Amino acid sequence: MDGNREPGTTSCVILGLVSKRPMSGYELAALAARSIDHFWPISKSQVYSELARLERAGYVKGTHIEQDHRPDKRRYELTAPGEQALDTWLQAPGYSSERNRNGLLAKFFFAERMTQQQRINLLVEYRAHADTYRLELQAIVDKLEGRNHAAYGRATARYGLLHAQANVTWADDMLKALRNSAELGDLDRKAAPADR
Amino acid sequence: MDGNREPGTTSCVILGLVSKRPMSGYELAALAARSIDHFWPISKSQVYSELARLERAGYVKGTHIEQDHRPDKRRYELTAPGEQALDTWLQAPGYSSERNRNGLLAKFFFAERMTQQQRINLLVEYRAHADTYRLELQAIVDKLEGRNHAAYGRATARYGLLHAQANVTWADDMLKALRNSAELGDLDRKAAPADR
DNA sequence: GTTCCCATGTAACCCGTTACATGATTTT
DNA sequence: AAAATCATGTAACGGGTTACATGGGAAC
Numbered sequence: 001m002d003g004n005r006e007p008g009t010t011s012c013v014i015l016g017l018v019s020k021r022p023m024s025g026y027e028l029a030a031l032a033a034r035s036i037d038h039f040w041p042i043s044k045s046q047v048y049s050e051l052a053r054l055e056r057a058g059y060v061k062g063t064h065i066e067q068d069h070r071p072d073k074r075r076y077e078l079t080a081p082g083e084q085a086l087d088t089w090l091q092a093p094g095y096s097s098e099r100n101r102n103g104l105l106a107k108f109f110f111a112e113r114m115t116q117q118q119r120i121n122l123l124v125e126y127r128a129h130a131d132t133y134r135l136e137l138q139a140i141v142d143k144l145e146g147r148n149h150a151a152y153g154r155a156t157a158r159y160g161l162l163h164a165q166a167n168v169t170w171a172d173d174m175l176k177a178l179r180n181s182a183e184l185g186d187l188d189r190k191a192a193p194a195d196r
Numbered sequence: 197m198d199g200n201r202e203p204g205t206t207s208c209v210i211l212g213l214v215s216k217r218p219m220s221g222y223e224l225a226a227l228a229a230r231s232i233d234h235f236w237p238i239s240k241s242q243v244y245s246e247l248a249r250l251e252r253a254g255y256v257k258g259t260h261i262e263q264d265h266r267p268d269k270r271r272y273e274l275t276a277p278g279e280q281a282l283d284t285w286l287q288a289p290g291y292s293s294e295r296n297r298n299g300l301l302a303k304f305f306f307a308e309r310m311t312q313q314q315r316i317n318l319l320v321e322y323r324a325h326a327d328t329y330r331l332e333l334q335a336i337v338d339k340l341e342g343r344n345h346a347a348y349g350r351a352t353a354r355y356g357l358l359h360a361q362a363n364v365t366w367a368d369d370m371l372k373a374l375r376n377s378a379e380l381g382d383l384d385r386k387a388a389p390a391d392r
Numbered sequence: 393g394t395t396c397c398c399a400t401g402t403a404a405c406c407c408g409t410t411a412c413a414t415g416a417t418t419t420t
Numbered sequence: 421a422a423a424a425t426c427a428t429g430t431a432a433c434g435g436g437t438t439a440c441a442t443g444g445g446a447a448c
Contacts, residue, residue, distance in 0.1 A: 418425075
């Protein structure tokens with residue numbers, strides 16, 4: 001836990017991806033989308049601007065590559081200073097602790113102003129998403145199972161899976177509690193529309 | 197799941213807090229810190245600027261209050277349009293799905309470039325934090341247990357607790373796996389410093 | 393023939409953080 | 421005497437998102 005405002009986590013993550021193999025911005029964005037997106041999303045346009053910045057800083061070196069039947073591209077590879085910057089980041093203790101936000105909870109915190117039906121709808125919707133997401137991550141974990149070279153990718157996927165499971169569990173618990181208390185009438189506010 | 201760019205979740209959350217009782221920016225910031233901070237952090241200066249914005253928009257009304265032995269303050273209360281905006285937000289289906297970032301995972305994804313010891317240190321540190329956080333939330337859940345009027349606050353706290361538990365579990369699992377595989381030597385890269 | 397993939401970026405905007413600034417009063 | 425609480429903001433900066441812009445080739 002630090003503020004990590006030396007190179008910035010996003011920059012380092014990009015260096016990390018380039019370190020796997022040299023690639024173009026397009027390829028990097030695609031790789032990011034299918035590997036780190038679950039815990040560190042990067043938008044397409046940021047990939048390009050960040051690569052340009054890293055090249056200016058001398059951390060990556062881009063080479064223009066002409067292609068037949070395809071647009072030209074620029075392949076970036078890690079330079080020695082870039083590798084050093086990456087390892088400095090990785091070997092420093094601590095990590096940037098980002099605070100995450102949850103829009104569902106932001107709403108649900110004020111659920112006393114909703115009708116019982118609205119609460120349930122919201123939770124059902126959330127549960128459905130969480131479950132879809134859970135399945136996605138389960139598939140990734142399964143795919144990576146046993147592949148030892150992907151150990152840390154599997155680890156991060158497993159993290160996501162655990163959290164997705166927690167989401168589903170929570171939603172189910174809440175729905176159960178809501179349905180219980182509806183019978184007892186202690187959480188509902190009875191009226192459907194505005195009651196004042 | 198929408199983009200929710202009509203009033204903005206932060207604005208609505210502030211309306212929601214003001215709806216509980218009229219209060220000053222200072223009080224609101226304090227309340228936010230001890231209630232919604234876990235899933236929707238708002239910085240102090242944003243509270244003030246947002247309240248000013250909401251007043252300009254007519255959603256809250258501020259009244260200057262003079263105090264003896266204390267700085268004057270401005271107490272905000274919800275207006276009718278403000279209440280309407282709040283309920284419109286709450287009653288609309290869907291929620292803003294923010295993508296959250298995790299700095300630990302961002303690093304750990306590239307853990308193959310670390311030494312075994314660095315990996316372990318990182319996870320131990322993370323585990324410690326996660327556990328502290330877990331205890332905090334457990335305390336909140338316990339405190340709110342049984343208080344029916346705080347049902348939804350309890351619900352959000354329980355969400356946080358489940359996730360904190362997932363964090364601890366994950367860290368423990370990883371540490372175990374790391375220690376196991378160290379014996380087998382299939383995850384480590386042997387050398388301590390750069391090995392090329 | 394339409395849609396998708398490859399490929400790269402710009403521009404505008406917005407949300408939010410940190411640090412700074414001020415200052416009395418109360419508690420330790 | 422020092423620190424925390426009450427109370428409100430400004431200013432600068434920075435990171436990131438979305439939409440826009442372009443355009444050829446491949447696949448369906």
